[in-house]
Each structure stands twice: as C-alpha cells, then as structure tokens.
Amino acid sequence: MRNIARLSDNDRRELFRNTADKMGLNDAIVEKDFWVCFTLDYLFHRSPWKESITFKGGTSLSKAFHLISRFSEDIDLILDWRVLGYGKDEPWEKRSNTKQDAFNKEANVRAEVFLSETFCPAVKAGLSQEIGCEANVYIDEKDKQTVIFAYPHLFTNTATLQVIRLEIGALAAWTPAKTALIEPYAAKYYPKIFEQKETSILTVAPERTFWEKATILHHEANRPEHLEMPQRYSRHYYDLYRMAATPVKEAAFSRLDLLKKVVDFKMKFYPRAWAKYPEAVPGTLKLLPPEYRFAALETDYNSMQDMLYGDIPTFETVIAAVQELEKEINTL
Structure with missing residues (x-):
C-alpha cells in the first residue's frame, strides 16, 4: 500500500x-x-x-x-x-x-x-x-x-x-x-x-461486536425522552440487521457469556442508570426505541444513504428485522 x-x-x-x-x-x-x-x-x-x-x-x-x-x-x-x-x-x-x-x-x-x-x-x-x-x-x-x-x-x-x-x-x-x-x-x-x-x-471477534451493538440499542431504547439520540446512530440498527442475516447471529446466540461480559464491562466502566443495563439479558433486552423516536431515526438513516452500497434495505425493513431479532433474543 x-x-x-x-x-x-x-x-x-x-x-x-x-x-x-x-x-x-x-x-x-x-x-x-x-x-x-x-x-x-x-x-x-x-x-x-x-x-x-x-x-x-x-x-x-x-x-x-x-x-x-x-x-x-x-x-x-x-x-x-x-x-x-x-x-x-x-x-x-x-x-x-x-x-x-x-x-x-x-x-x-x-x-x-x-x-x-x-x-x-x-x-x-x-x-x-x-x-x-x-x-x-x-x-x-x-x-x-x-x-x-x-x-x-x-x-x-x-x-x-x-x-x-x-x-x-x-x-x-x-x-x-x-x-x-x-x-x-x-x-x-x-x-x-x-x-x-x-x-x-x-x-x-464479530460475535462480541454483535452484543456490543445490541447493548447500544438497549441503551437507546431506554434513553429518556428529553435527551436526543446522537447523530448517525441509525448505523447501529443497520449493522445489527445485517449481522442477524449471517452465521454471526447463531455464533453470538451460543455465546451468551459474551453478552454478560459486555454488560458487566459497561456497568463498571460506563455506568448510566437510565440505560438499565441489568435488563440487557434474554427476556428483557430491548432493541427498538419507543415509536416517537422513529421519525428522527428514519431521517438519520436516510442521511447516511451515501455510506451504504449494494442492496440497501428500507428503514422499515431494518426496523422489522430488528424487532424480530429482539423477539428471538428474548426467547433464548
């Protein structure tokens, strides 16, 4: 190079x-x-x-x-x-x-x-x-x-x-x-x-990054209404959508110990009470934010289209897939 x-x-x-x-x-x-x-x-x-x-x-x-x-x-x-x-x-x-x-x-x-x-x-x-x-x-x-x-x-x-x-x-x-x-x-x-x-x-390893992304989404799902979501955060939803369509999903599902390590790490070094990290476990983990966030999230997603290539999913497709992924995780 x-x-x-x-x-x-x-x-x-x-x-x-x-x-x-x-x-x-x-x-x-x-x-x-x-x-x-x-x-x-x-x-x-x-x-x-x-x-x-x-x-x-x-x-x-x-x-x-x-x-x-x-x-x-x-x-x-x-x-x-x-x-x-x-x-x-x-x-x-x-x-x-x-x-x-x-x-x-x-x-x-x-x-x-x-x-x-x-x-x-x-x-x-x-x-x-x-x-x-x-x-x-x-x-x-x-x-x-x-x-x-x-x-x-x-x-x-x-x-x-x-x-x-x-x-x-x-x-x-x-x-x-x-x-x-x-x-x-x-x-x-x-x-x-x-x-x-x-x-x-x-x-x-990507299976750890999978759980890193999932806990970011859990953090955002619990963000107080008066606090705006950071710009370009729609990328995390897109990333998890794409990862869920690969063998990395099953690899991550088989490594729930990594999810625990990610959560423990964030609670120790990046504590934030409203993030509700103790609930970031199968059964109570949240990936989708409240619906009032969707409009701003979609605007954010549309603004990053130049950064995507290949088969670009619609915002609705991403949200539907993330919702399904949330259900899957919570039945593990």
Missing part, C-alpha cells in the same frame, strides 16, 4: 476514480477507504504500539469480516491499558462506586496525556515517513481520546469528512479477537498496481 501512497496525485486520482466508477461509489469514499486501510497497516505493523492495539467497531465489520455493506470512516482502536501503567487485571479490581468513578476518570486522563504527548507525535512522524511528506496528525480538540489524520485528499464529498478519526480507548475489552485480512476497494479492482494489496489486523 505504501507504493500507492507515494504515487503522483494524477495516478492516485485515476485509480480512485476508476474504482469508484466500477463500484458505483463516490470518488471521495474510495479514496478515504484506501487511507483507512493504509493507516491500519501502518499502526498494526510498523508503529511502536503494533502489539498493544486491537481493531473494533463498524469498520471492522465491513473491512475485516465483510458483514455489512457500509462505508465506515472512523477507526476504533482498543489500547492495552498496560501501556498506561496498569496491571493486566487492575481495572477489574473491586471498588466502591465512588472509587470506581475516580478510577475511570483517572484512566481517561492517563489516556489523553499518553495520546497527546507520546502517541500522536510518534504516529505523525511515522506516517510522514510512510507518505514521503509531513503528515497532518493532531488531537481532536472536542474529544481528547481521538487522534485525527487529515490524509492528503484529492476528492471532497459532503457525506464524509476528509480526515480519519482514530478513536482510541483504553477502557475497552480486547477479547475475543482474531486476525483478519483487509484490503482497500482499489486493490480489489486493480491488484496489480499494489505491491501489497492486503494487511492482517488483530480484530475483535
């Missing part, structure tokens, strides 16, 4: 444009997909923390496991908390609610300092060497645990930002995980141009 990053602007432009034409996607999305894969390849194979990170989230579902047909523009990474000076099991030690809250806050501060003072400068230097010019890498001022790589883009599109957000958290579970191969869209259509067309990435 490094040889593509160093191509002339005209050659890269032609590569991404031709790939986009073949896929029926916007040029800017194909370009960003390349830089997402390129960045992952650097982080997991040549960065100082290649042994201390795990890939997770929606982008892993599309790029590593091909479970969803959604372009995911951010990279979610789990940072081994031992990098921050904690023992392997230290975060799990039993504490009072007050002490656990203090621990969680301290861990987040440690992560922010590490990302700002150590990780970001090293990644900036590393990516600069990779692309042959100074890389624009910086901390997001609105979210100190997000590192932004403003890649050298040739195309623009309002549906996606021309930056890659590396959302890095230490308070996250990195097991079970498996190695998966990812490749840019462009490498699939023009493999001979790439000296290296794919890269192996340690990725959270």
